[in-house]
Amino acid sequence: MTTPLDHIRNFSIVAHIDHGKSTLADRLIQLTGALEERDMKEQVLDSMDIERERGITIKAQTVRLNYRAKNGEDYVLNLIDTPGHVDFAYEVSRSLAACEGSLLVVDASQGVEAQTLANVYQAIDNNHEIVVVLNKVDLPAAEPERIREQVEEVIGLDASNAVLISAKTGLGVPDVLEAIVHQLPPPREGDIAAPLKAMLVDSWYDAYLGVIVLVRIIDGVMKKGQTIRMMGTGAKYLVERTGVFKPARVNVDELGPGEFGFFTGSIKEVADTRVGDTITEDRRPTAKALPGFKPAQPVVFCGLFPVDAADFEDLRAAVGKLRLNDASFSFEMETSAALGFGFRCGFLGLLHLEIIQERLEREFNLDLIATAPSVVYRMNLIDGTTKELHNPADMPDVVKIDSIEEPWIRATILTPDDYLGGILKLCQDRRGIQADLSYVGKRAMLTYDLPLNEVVFDFYDRLKSISKGYASFDYHLTNYREGDLVKMSILVNDEPVDALSMLVHRSAAEKRGRAMCEKLKELIPQHLFKIPIQAAIGGRIIARETVSALRKDVTAKCYGGDVTRKRKLLDKQKEGKKRMRQFGKVDIPQEAFIQALKMGD
Numbered sequence: 001m002t003t004p005l006d007h008i009r010n011f012s013i014v015a016h017i018d019h020g021k022s023t024l025a026d027r028l029i030q031l032t033g034a035l036e037e038r039d040m041k042e043q044v045l046d047s048m049d050i051e052r053e054r055g056i057t058i059k060a061q062t063v064r065l066n067y068r069a070k071n072g073e074d075y076v077l078n079l080i081d082t083p084g085h086v087d088f089a090y091e092v093s094r095s096l097a098a099c100e101g102s103l104l105v106v107d108a109s110q111g112v113e114a115q116t117l118a119n120v121y122q123a124i125d126n127n128h129e130i131v132v133v134l135n136k137v138d139l140p141a142a143e144p145e146r147i148r149e150q151v152e153e154v155i156g157l158d159a160s161n162a163v164l165i166s167a168k169t170g171l172g173v174p175d176v177l178e179a180i181v182h183q184l185p186p187p188r189e190g191d192i193a194a195p196l197k198a199m200l201v202d203s204w205y206d207a208y209l210g211v212i213v214l215v216r217i218i219d220g221v222m223k224k225g226q227t228i229r230m231m232g233t234g235a236k237y238l239v240e241r242t243g244v245f246k247p248a249r250v251n252v253d254e255l256g257p258g259e260f261g262f263f264t265g266s267i268k269e270v271a272d273t274r275v276g277d278t279i280t281e282d283r284r285p286t287a288k289a290l291p292g293f294k295p296a297q298p299v300v301f302c303g304l305f306p307v308d309a310a311d312f313e314d315l316r317a318a319v320g321k322l323r324l325n326d327a328s329f330s331f332e333m334e335t336s337a338a339l340g341f342g343f344r345c346g347f348l349g350l351l352h353l354e355i356i357q358e359r360l361e362r363e364f365n366l367d368l369i370a371t372a373p374s375v376v377y378r379m380n381l382i383d384g385t386t387k388e389l390h391n392p393a394d395m396p397d398v399v400k401i402d403s404i405e406e407p408w409i410r411a412t413i414l415t416p417d418d419y420l421g422g423i424l425k426l427c428q429d430r431r432g433i434q435a436d437l438s439y440v441g442k443r444a445m446l447t448y449d450l451p452l453n454e455v456v457f458d459f460y461d462r463l464k465s466i467s468k469g470y471a472s473f474d475y476h477l478t479n480y481r482e483g484d485l486v487k488m489s490i491l492v493n494d495e496p497v498d499a500l501s502m503l504v505h506r507s508a509a510e511k512r513g514r515a516m517c518e519k520l521k522e523l524i525p526q527h528l529f530k531i532p533i534q535a536a537i538g539g540r541i542i543a544r545e546t547v548s549a550l551r552k553d554v555t556a557k558c559y560g561g562d563v564t565r566k567r568k569l570l571d572k573q574k575e576g577k578k579r580m581r582q583f584g585k586v587d588i589p590q591e592a593f594i595q596a597l598k599m600g601d
């Protein structure tokens with residue numbers, strides 16, 4: 001039996017990272033009895049280990065909560081989880097498009113932050129009703145009244161009904177459930193007699209069931225035995241199972257208007273499902289498809305190579321597996337003169353890159369070398385064509401290039417006033433153009449336009465260190481702009497190392513070249529000969545360092561017959577070698593490829 005529309009509430013939780021979204025979600029699940037206490041692992045929504053360890057949420061999930069309100073009525077509350085990090089802003093936007101309301105969680109000791117703003121504006125853009133939740137009122141530093149005013153002043157939301165809670169102790173959380181029922185609207189439309197119309201919200205691969213597709217039903221019903229059609233791709237599938245997450249998977253007979261749930265059918269790959277696509281019944285299709293979404297585009301690319309060339313096939317299998325569950329991660333084979341066979345991989349951002357790299361190393365036990373992350377450049381060629389460049393090594397001959405365009409972002413940074421000077425300098429050094437500066441209480445809110453290429457390396461780390469962790473940051477891509485960009489090559493022992501080449505702005509080339517050479521000098525161990533390290537643009541050397549030659553044998557110290565000691569030292573040396581790659585005659589440690597890019601400006 002399906003639930004009447006006016007007894008359904010579909011909502012998400014939007015918040016700045018660490019303001020307590022997952023803790024609140026856990027509490028709501030617990031209070032509505034969706035999980036037995038003993039099954040209640042901390043943060044059940046963040047199912048993957050890495051997510052739990054890092055305390056971030058990657059995959060948007062949804063949970064059905066059954067709630068008997070104080071008025072005695074039974075409601076179905078669907079909580080749609082959204083990730084909080086900027087790299088996954090796209091997933092946030094599509095989850096929001098599938099529901100009618102949001103809980104805006106703000107840490108009452110911290111106040112409004114950059115991602116609070118970015119996420120709540122997206123909810124407002126999706127016509128959401130919003131319940132303001134001020135969390136962490138148990139903390140001595142909490143100032144709920146001040147933060148309530150701040151929310152009204154900065155975001156322009158009415159916060160007079162704000163719910164004051166501690167997700168940690170549980171204080172006030174029952175009021176959140178009442179607020180969901182009384183302040184958020186039921187689904188706006190939904191005709192059970194109409195042809196099936198459902199939105200494809202998400203999909204992922206499950207080892208037992210194959211591809212699981214999360215849907216939001218708009219009209220009609222979805223049930224086992226139906227042949228459904230994906231209107232965007234035209235593909236047809238037989239529905240084998242329908243169900244909901246509580247958060248454990250539970251089969252149901254059918255899904256009706258306004259409801260969230262999943263279905264399975266013999267869908268082979270996640271790539272066969274397009275998020276935002278409209279699903280209808282093949283026999284009786286709906287007349288009009290939903291507007292749909294643009295697919296998430298990778299914005300950062302890097303090469304991933306096995307340290308040991310013999311691991312290439314394992315790497316191929318591993319990236320294939322990861323891709324099954326993450327359509328926003330892309331890869332294609334790449335060969336590098338320096339690193340051999342590997343893959344050029346595309347990511348939504350740097351965090352996404354780090355997560356994938358970590359999963360490959362940890363879950364698949366691979367030792368990897370990641371090359372310099374690069375953004376996607378547009379090359380306008382003299383012959384009138386335009387080429388997208390994902391890899392600096394593929395840069396066309398300069399004489400063929402008319403102009404190069406690079407992606408720009410608009411960044412919002414909130415920071416205590418004390419650190420403003422340092423942050424302005426950082427943005428200026430990264431070719432930023434200031435668009436606005438205003439104040440949110442005692443904090444400065446900075447808006448900057450920046451080239452993405454200057455942000456992908458270590459902008460976020462630098463921002464955090466300059467502001468001692470107090471500044472918050474969010475960005476979105478805006479447009480492509482022409483830039484005076486050149487390809488800088490790095491030569492080690494006179495051999496170009498293609499994996500270290502990068503595009504840089506001409507004005508920054510020398511500084512960056514020098515910094516790279518200095519860093520590499522520290523990272524490359526001494527050999528028995530002198531190793532020159534050079535940075536070059538075309539044939540012109542712009543920076544140079546030398547690793548001096550090593551004279552002594554490490555074992556020379558162990559005179560006499562202490563064989564074990566000698567063996568230990570040699571083993572240690574071997575251990576150190578494991579994560580090195582040989583280039584010509586030179587061993588370069590794995591970490592050099594990422595470390596060399598971190599500039600201490």
Ligand SMILES: Nc1nc2c(ncn2[C@@H]2O[C@H](COP(=O)(O)OP(=O)(O)OP(=O)(O)O)[C@@H](O)[C@H]2O)c(=O)[nH]1
Nearest residue numbers: 017018019020021022023055056084136166167168
């Ligand atoms: N004192 C106190 N701490 C809280 C409260 N709610 C959450 N926390 C803590 O704040 C930290 C962040 O909470 P999370 O629920 O992981 O935050 P989140 O917003 O889900 O973070 P992401 O999933 O990374 O976006 C955790 O260490 C929580 O234990 C609260 O009411 N009081």
